[in-house]
Amino acid sequence: MGILKQRLLEREKNILEGKYPPLKRLEEDPIKFEVLYTKIAGLVQNSRESAKQISASPIVREMGECIFALFTPEGDSIAFSTGLLLHIASIGSSIKWMLKNDYEEKVGIEWGDHFFNNDPYIGGAHSADQATVTPIIVDGRFVGWAAALTHCMEIGACEPGGIPVSSQTRFEEGIFWPCLKIAEDDRLKHDIEMMVERGTRVPMWWALDTRARMAGCLMIRDGMKEIIEEVGVDYYMEVIYEFIESSRRVCVDRIEERCFPGRYRMTNFMDLPLSTQNVRFKIDYLNAIRVDLEIGPDGTLLTDFEGTSPAGMHSNNASLCCLTGNLITSVIQRLFYDVKLNEGIAQASVYGDQLKVPDSTINPHDTTTACAAWTMGFLADGVFLAALGASVYVKGYREEVSGAVNVPASMIGGGTDQFGRIFAGALFEAAVGGNDASGAMDGLDTSMFPSNPEGDFTDAEVWENIFPIVWLGRRKDPDGGGMGKFRGGNGIQSLYFIANTNDCMLGSITFGDYAFDTPGSMGAYPASANYKYFFVNTNLKEAIEKRLPLPHSVGGDPSQPEWESLLEGETVRVSSQMGVRPFQEHDLFLQFNKSGGGLGDPIDRDPKAVERDLLRGDTSELTARNVYCVAFDPETKEVDPQGTETLRADMRKARLERGRPAAEYIEEVRGKILKGELPRMPKECVNQILERSEGFREEFLDCWGLPPDFDQIP
């Protein structure tokens, strides 16, 4: 057995048994300890900022979908840059996979080697996530790894753009290279480059992203060599484990400080109407994610996803390392934002037995399962955050309360661009979802991308060079955020048209048309459902030539899109998750990035906040009157306090009249369950979980008063 493998197994055993290292070096000289960590963190961050400029992809350069890091020899992270924090866990798992699969002996690990991984069941979220790791050896001692990960825009899958949303097995998702040695002596192998040249639509994305990662890794490797020589290898090899341990301890204390102990449960759903899609297996899915978060009085965390739907023949499943990465990203952003970014965070929150995930859509045991879009990972992240937020609420830190995050959207496409070149890529306007409301303020509008807190929106003009599309408008989506005492942040809608090409395929990744996917909490409504429109066979060309008024958004009433009153053409409503389909020049395409859920009863909302939202166009007049029950002057939007009081009193009265005692409601639903009088999708969803989860079954029988021998909804 290789030495590194031995050390890895021993370390894993120790951590699982709770045998953590003492903080000897920290106690000895805390200044030296912190100075060294700052130097390392600076080096890692610097490598990210420099390497970003080598990539040509707007996803990496503009949006910042990349991350750089330093690891221990066993694959535990010591320091991460900012950026795509989702991969804080996944790169390490690919290093560990190599060691456990005897790479030391069977492949060889030498100075100058670079290993490439994009297998999401080993590390990463989908094949577009590409990691490179390179060993660091100082004075003949193996001291660790430099690592980088970028999101690549093309990977030779069944659809262009790196995220083949129509894939139904992993084998449709392009090149899969499980920890392949792609470079020796710091030189990319020519045959590997040829393979990419022949295997992808636009090889430039892979070639430049890979060089960006390698350059960043070399900066880290060579920089670390200097730093280690300065502090001495012996000191370094002790202190790195203390960096991790000090993070772990801070995280445990933080959980104890911020969270009220107890059991917190959240559930969320994903709709996937594949029967309407151009795919081989036309199966509709309604998937549930359910989490129980147990927080101990001493800051322990136990996360259990029992009651989650099984994996399916669709691309929204998420691998275990994708899920773990999502959860860690969440706790970093909501609890551990000032902690040293490393493995200690994982050890305090989701390590070993702390995370229980059944064979399901967020941990398919069958690793041929498709996962290109992996949106169930976002959903799992959402329920986890909402459960965590509920415990923070009870503890009183309302400003830190989190709700369910939304699922970001992106677009994929390929064909011939406006300059006559082959194009293939993914359009990520994703960093502008609306945030969830906290317990003290509204969710921020157009503010967030869950897996990449540093993600940027990117300029429309940059994308217009990559895709044959032109923006007609970008605007906040009014009434997008869930209505509540604190409302969810509004996402955006973008309206594009296809320019200078008739060879353009576009597809879209998101969902939530049939089922809300971003719930509210404590009396608030969920974020609005999603929808997608095309407007085809248009006279846009003529309208532009004649300088007629053009549409810039869907308009005030989404049931009657604005373009219908300005242009000729045909509106088509399609599912938000959509495999690529052909478009013609001057077709219009409406895309959303979603909004956040609210918190608290909408009629507890400060009327002045409603007035402000009316003036800004964030809330419609209809919602202000019907949901927030605010009376206002239609011209100035000024709130009428007395009228508002009356409307709110009327609403309370109406609720008391229409609400039925729970026992009566339960009786009615029980009858429907026993007779099987439920719609097809809810029935399938519940029956699938009943089959798999004893915990859910007990809850189900208890709620509806069903006999113990109840099996399935007929």
Add this chain to the structure above:
Amino acid sequence: MGNTTQEVESTKKTLADLLEGRLSLEEVIEIVRKPKDRNRFETLLEIEQERVGWDDPILVVLQEHLYVVRKQDKRRIVKCRCGQEFGDYTRNWKFMALVYERDPSDGQVFRGPKAADPDWMILREFYCPGCGAQLDVEAVPPGYPFIFKALPDIDGFYKKHPELRRRLLGTDSE
């Protein structure tokens, strides 16, 4: 070093404003940036106890409008700000609430394509029978059981805070 009376007052007022959404975004962000007030939980209970119109000691603020309180006979129950009682806190309070199943496409809350499809999902609104406050909205497929969201470990918490325990639970051994 203890806080002065003035500082305590100011913290309490700021916290009361925070709870009611009376602080600006900038003020909330300022609070996010500062080190956390370790007495937050205690101050929160004081504020909430002062503003409810009843005397049962609040053990936990469970969510908007709802508390877990201690009754004189030591029972711990869920109670609304208005005084409505929902029974033992270890049982989902939703079983004692009013329920309204909303078709999301009824046009009252979500317009046109912004609503989910009622064949896939409904909105289940839970109201307090005492005051009509909307306490939760579940967005679930019809037939999905009520979600029991929060079950705080009250004893686990108070065990670590003996002074609070003596004051609110009345005894060391409860």
